[in-house]
Amino acid sequence: xxxxxxxxxxxxxxxxxxxxxxxxxxxxxxxxxxxDVDLVxxxxxxxxxxxxxxxTTEHAQPYPDLDSLLAEQEPDLxxxxxxxxxxxxxxxxxxxxxxxxxxxxxxCRSLAEYDDMTSAExxxxxYVSFVYQQRSGSAVAHFRDLLAKGELGRPLxxxxxxxxxxxxxxxxxxxxxxxxxxxxxxxxxxGIHQMDLLLHLLADDDSEDGEWAEVQAMTARLVHDVxxxxxxxxxxRFGSGALATVVNSVLSxxxxxxxxxxxxxxxxxxxxxxxxxxxxxxxxxxxNCGRPETEPAEDVGSSHAAALTPxxxxxxxxxxxxxxxxxxxxxxxxxxxxYKAAFTGQTVRRGEIGPxxxxxxxxxxxxxx
Numbered sequence: 001x002x003x004x005x006x007x008x009x010x011x012x013x014x015x016x017x018x019x020x021x022x023x024x025x026x027x028x029x030x031x032x033x034x035x036d037v038d039l040v041x042x043x044x045x046x047x048x049x050x051x052x053x054x055x056t057t058e059h060a061q062p063y064p065d066l067d068s069l070l071a072e073q074e075p076d077l078x079x080x081x082x083x084x085x086x087x088x089x090x091x092x093x094x095x096x097x098x099x100x101x102x103x104x105x106x107x108c109r110s111l112a113e114y115d116d117m118t119s120a121e122x123x124x125x126x127y128v129s130f131v132y133q134q135r136s137g138s139a140v141a142h143f144r145d146l147l148a149k150g151e152l153g154r155p156l157x158x159x160x161x162x163x164x165x166x167x168x169x170x171x172x173x174x175x176x177x178x179x180x181x182x183x184x185x186x187x188x189x190x191g192i193h194q195m196d197l198l199l200h201l202l203a204d205d206d207s208e209d210g211e212w213a214e215v216q217a218m219t220a221r222l223v224h225d226v227x228x229x230x231x232x233x234x235x236x237r238f239g240s241g242a243l244a245t246v247v248n249s250v251l252s253x254x255x256x257x258x259x260x261x262x263x264x265x266x267x268x269x270x271x272x273x274x275x276x277x278x279x280x281x282x283x284x285x286x287x288n289c290g291r292p293e294t295e296p297a298e299d300v301g302s303s304h305a306a307a308l309t310p311x312x313x314x315x316x317x318x319x320x321x322x323x324x325x326x327x328x329x330x331x332x333x334x335x336x337x338x339y340k341a342a343f344t345g346q347t348v349r350r351g352e353i354g355p356x357x358x359x360x361x362x363x364x365x366x367x368x369x
Contacts (some may be wrong), residue, residue, distance in 0.1 A: 009038055010050075014040065014078070015039070015216075016041075016043070016044045016081070017069065017079070017080055017090055018043075018080065019044040019046070019049045022042075022104055022115045029303070041054075042060050042069075043064065044062075050064070058123055066094070070093065074267075075293075076099055085182075087108045087111060087117065087369075088117045088316065096120055100128070100129070101128040102311055103130050103131065103211065106335075107129060107130045108332075109179075110360065112360050113368075121273070125319075127186055128320040128328075130323045132197070133303055133304050136307040137277070137303070138278065151293075152264070153239075153264025154240065155210075155261050157261075158244035158262070159245050159259070160191075160258075160259050162186065163195070163248075163251075164249065164255045166320040171224055178226070178228065179225050179366060184335065185221075185229040186338065190249040191246070192331055194258075196330070198261075201259070201261065211238065212334055214350065214351065216341050216348075217232060217246075219231065222251060228287055230250050231247075234342075269282045269284075275302045276301060276302050340359040343359075343364070
């Protein structure tokens with residue numbers, strides 16, 4: 001942990017590796033926190049892309065690779081915005097340099113890779129946190145607060161839907177749609193955000209009841225000429241007994257992201273596409289139940305900027321950030337269970353996929369890397 005970076009009032013030196021499209025969201029997040037961070041560098045194997053990215057910043061310097069960036073700039077925090085197959089090596093390099101990592105989804109291609117990359121963390125930091133920005137924002141915190149207070153009653157039935165559309169041109173990018181490079185299909189690359197949000201909404205910090213307990217699933221490749229699936233469905237049972245359905249698709253012209261939770265006292269539905277604010281959340285009380293306070297005190301939408309706030313707070317405090325460690329692993333274990341259930345036709349239970357299981361080494365049951 002770098003003591004200089006912890007000082008209040010000192011801007012953290014931040015950098016980006018991988019200057020593709022998603023890097024723009026990280027640049028915008030850092031710009032929103034300009035009083036706290038200074039974007040000093042970007043690395044990309046494509047020199048032109050690195051130059052173009054840096055030209056949109058105040059004074060960030062371009063680099064051809066991560067190693068030279070780390071050696072010359074000594075950043076405090078590095079965004080990992082590269083394809084999933086590169087995340088383990090780059091994240092470990094960042095952590096071993098003493099910097100924290102803020103890594104895009106999917107975190108990596110397997111549970112084995114997750115455990116490998118997080119093995120480079122140290123108590124008190126550096127840590128790696130993963131970008132699950134859909135769980136950020138005030139409306140998410142408000143739902144969890146209402147649930148914790150008992151105002152919604154017990155969650156009983158839930159639905160998690162990520163039905164998007166991607167054409168053949170999307171899969172023309174060489175690393176997409178392949179187990180060895182992307183790690184999975186829409187369950188990994190698209191639906192992971194909504195599934196993480198559902199698991200986060202129902203999680204109970206004091207009980208196992210809010211954790212998913214078992215899953216049954218099916219996957220299919222109906223349209224695209226890829227190795228992975230292009231649609232998946234799952235049935236989920238939680239520790240509390242609550243049931244959920246999950247649908248992930250890249251075949252759906254009418255695109256939507258949706259989560260619905262039917263609780264004893266109200267139905268709560270979130271409908272959006274790539275981000276949400278308070279007005280995207282609808283609360284419908286059960287008959288003879290009073291309407292809960294549905295508006296959060298402030299309306300902070302989900303975004304990379306909102307997701308960055310607790311990471312910076314954790315860095316300053318020298319404590320583990322959200323979306324890391326066990327919290328960051330939860331949805332990846334769920335995705336592994338979804339794939340195992342689909343491939344084997346069996347019910348898969350939380351905790352059963354360990355080092356001796358082929359689905360620990362790769363979502364398709366084949367070791368990647």
